[in-house]
Amino acid sequence: MEHMSSPDPAPPTDVTPYDALLLVGFGGPEGPDDVVPFLENVTRGRGIPRERLVEVGQHYSLFGGRSPINDQNRALLAAIRADFAAAGIDVPVYWGNRNWDPYLDDVVTQMARDGVRRAAAFVTSAYSSYSSCRQYRENLAGARQAAADAGLEAPKLDRFRVYFNHPGFVGPNVDAVLAALGELDEDGRDGARLVFVTHSIPDTMNDASGPTGDAYRTQHLDLAGVVTDHVAEATGVRHDFDLVYCSRSGPPQVPWLEPDVNDHLEALHADGVPAVVMAPIGFVSDHMEVIYDLDTEALETARELGLPAVRAATAGLDPRFVALVRDLLVERSALERAGVVTGPDGPIDAEAAAAADPSTLPVRPAEGSLGPRWDRCAPHCCPNARQSLPVAGGLDDLSVAPAGA
Secondary structure (H helix, E strand, O other): OOOOOOOOOOOOOOOOOOOEEEEEEOOOOOOHHHHHHHHHHHHOOOOOOHHHHHHHHHHHHOOOOOOOHHHHHHHHHHHHHHHHHHOOOOOOEEEEEOOOOOEHHHHHHHHHHOOOOEEEEEEOOOOOOHHHHHHHHHHHHHHHHHHHHOOOOOOEEEEOOOOOOOHHHHHHHHHHHHHHHHHOOHHHHOOOEEEEEEEOOEHHHHHOOOOOOOHHHHHHHHHHHHHHHHHHHHHOOOOOEEEEEEOOOOOOOOOEOOOEHHHHHHHHHHOOOOOEEEEOOOOOOOOHHHHHHHHHHHHHHHHHHOOOEEEOOOOOOOHHHHHHHHHHHHHHHHHHHHOOOEEOOEEOOHHHHHHOOHHHOOOOOOOOOOOOOOOOEOOOOOOOOOOOOOOOOEOOOOOOOOOOO
16 A cells, blocks of 8 residues: 655744734623623723613623624634644744633733734724724733733733734625625616625714824725625625724714624615615624624614615625734744834835835735725724723833732
8 A cells, every 4th residue: 555645844934023913803702601791801991880780791692692703713813823823833822712711811912921922913893993903902011011920921912913904804705795696686686785884983984094093994994895896896886885883882972983794774765776785894703793793683674674785794704804814923923033113104114125125025905995904003092991901012112010019
């Protein structure tokens, strides 16, 4: 019998100065008893009555009293590890959440015990705003402080640039819209409206997002335009598109980004639009906002209207999205080694950037009109409207006291 040799392992890929990757998630309840405590974690400090949390928690009862998000992150964690191994990247990959177990504080403390000194952080949120960027950087800073409070040397944590326009995120969203269009009847397909959906945030949070404001809305619109262009290239049909929002919360007197997806479906039906594809570009996988707000509520609204509607898939475990994590790690490590990491205004070290050999620098892929975003956020970027807290991974990263201090 002929002996079949195993394929040669991939040559090592240099990702120094990083010795670990940290997958950072939002977190979600794993059973009915977790739902209200989880929602209390999410809304802490906002003064939302417990009875309102119990009401919102009923959404989870439709899905066995649990969110799909932790299982999705477990699957993504396994896929990243396999992708790294195939590419010759030999660093441990950890996973920690903002709002549920495994909590970031515990995970970063374990990383410190394991001897990790500097890790890159991939956050499962692709855009700039307080809740989708800076709050995670506050969480990372808090986790570093927890490790220091335990008498350990806390690892330095660098968040990757936001990746809404990276081809590894764009491509899966384009293909998802094309597949959804293919599910519509031919008589409504060419006239279908592309409705891009993301999580609503307060107007004031959007107005302060990014270094100059309005980054959250602008980044979504940029991706929506790119996806629409690719769809037109693939089909020969130019579809109209809109950006709409879901999952609004908070007091009714506080303005949030609009229109709501359900209100918009009613308006499109009144205007005679023959069909709709809802593309949840604001989410990297099928979060509760997708399976409840869209698959349950919005599709029911469309059925009641008699409006043909299909929900496009999220990036999920698409190999291109999994590879995006590796691409960002290789890119950022090369920039760190060359000393040409960027802030919102360009390279932080102008002299190093001028001296660098361009042929040795990594390509920073990005589609659309905005280009690759900065590596380190400015101190005033996406501010916390309630209080000033330390942040990790920014130009003002002074987020941890020395061990034992």
